[in-house]
Amino acid sequence: xxxxxxxxxxxxxxxxxxxxxxxxxxxxxxxxxxxxxxxxxxxxxxxxxxxxxxxxxxxxxxxxxxxxxxxxxxxxxxxxxxxxxxxxxxxxxxxxxxxxxxxxxxxxxxxxxxxxxxxxxxxxxxxxxxxxxxxxxxxxxxxxxxxxxxxxxxxxxxxxxxxxx
Amino acid sequence: xxxxxxxxxxxxxxxxxxxxxxxxxxxxxxxxxxxxxxxxxxxxxxxxxxxxxxxxxxxxxxxxxxxxxxxxxxxxxxxxxxxxxxxxxxxxxxxxxxxxxxxxxxxxxxxxxxxxxxxxxxxxxxxxxxxx
Numbered sequence: 143x144x145x146x147x148x149x150x151x152x153x154x155x156x157x158x159x160x161x162x163x164x165x166x167x168x169x170x171x172x173x174x175x176x177x178x179x180x181x182x183x184x185x186x187x188x189x190x191x192x193x194x195x196x197x198x199x200x201x202x203x204x205x206x207x208x209x210x211x212x213x214x215x216x217x218x219x220x221x222x223x224x225x226x227x228x229x230x231x232x233x234x235x236x237x238x239x240x241x242x243x244x245x246x247x248x249x250x251x252x253x254x255x256x257x258x259x260x261x262x263x264x265x266x267x268x269x270x271x272x273x274x275x276x277x278x279x280x281x282x283x284x285x286x287x288x289x290x291x292x293x294x295x296x297x298x299x300x301x302x303x304x305x306x307x
Numbered sequence: 308x309x310x311x312x313x314x315x316x317x318x319x320x321x322x323x324x325x326x327x328x329x330x331x332x333x334x335x336x337x338x339x340x341x342x343x344x345x346x347x348x349x350x351x352x353x354x355x356x357x358x359x360x361x362x363x364x365x366x367x368x369x370x371x372x373x374x375x376x377x378x379x380x381x382x383x384x385x386x387x388x389x390x391x392x393x394x395x396x397x398x399x400x401x402x403x404x405x406x407x408x409x410x411x412x413x414x415x416x417x418x419x420x421x422x423x424x425x426x427x428x429x430x431x432x433x434x435x436x437x438x439x
Contacts, residue, residue: 148335156331157324170331177335182342235323247318266319298315 143191144181151195152177154267155202157233161259162206166231172209176201196274199264203278250300258293261286 155177159169180194180201189197233248251259264275272290276283 144339145336148332152327152332153324156327160325166328170328173327174331174334174338178338181339232325233322235325244318244322247322262319266316267322267324294315297319301315 143194144185147191147194147198148177151198151268154195154263154269155198157267158199158260158263159202159206160231160233161256161263162203168209172202172205176205179205195268196270196278199268199270200278246301246304247297250297250304253300254293254296258289258296261289262293265290 152173155173156169159172159176160166163169163172177198180197184194184197233251234244251262254262260279261275264270264278265272268275270278272283272286275281275286279286
């Protein structure tokens with residue numbers, strides 16, 4: 143079950159962590175730590191497989207926040223993590239980057255506000271429900287649904303501006 | 308139910324996230340394998356930071372127990388001088404725990420029971436046992 147979970151959700155967890163971390167190395171570390179944290183806690187308590195992805199995404203979020211708190215104690219100016227990364231490495235697999243349409247879509251995703259991008263990532267690539275996303279982020283399901291719709295509307299507007307249908 | 312965003316969602320679903328780096332994936336699998344086969348099983352439920360703290364606390368407790376236990380042991384020279392070595396040896400074998408050790412010592416050793424209690428430990432429970 144855990145191997146299957148890692149195979150199925152590993153890339154989505156990494157994508158989510160990359161949005162919250164300063165660089166890919168940190169994001170990979172966060173995914174490792176978060177996944178093993180969930181595994182240690184739930185490997186023997188009979189948790190069902192459908193609940194696990196949400197637990198893993200929540201653990202990624204918690205781990206990043208935990209690290210940011212520690213970093214803030216060491217170095218106050220490191221608090222604003224996550225923004226600088228976004229102009230660096232590609233979000234999606236390279237075969238799709240070659241397609242101009244998808245390249246524009248990725249560029250539009252990068253321009254979304256952090257909150258909307260987070261909801262979009264958890265919904266599309268994390269395959270979580272609004273209720274699960276609400277649990278992960280600590281927001282209400284209505285807020286999450288609203289952010290998701292706003293994200294899609296913003297994407298569509300940006301793509302239309304760029305000339306993509 | 309179809310919405311105005313269906314085609315856009317379809318496009319987004321077609322995007323595949325960049326894979327989790329292989330070393331990170333291997334590390335996770337290796338850790339799960341290692342811990343499943345028994346490595347660190349006593350502290351499995353704890354994360355790294357808590358595990359270190361608990362291990363330190365356990366080590367300190369064991370050390371304290373060792374030091375206190377060492378002080379509680381009877382001196383061999385005194386036992387020989389009093390001529391009760393055999394009695395003490397036989398009674399030590401039958402002692403169920405350190406809690407009853409003071410009581411037995413008081414019975415065998417020709418000094419006052421309260422003196423033994425003072426020598427033994429500050430344990431209130433044991434003192435009460437001896438006085439009774």
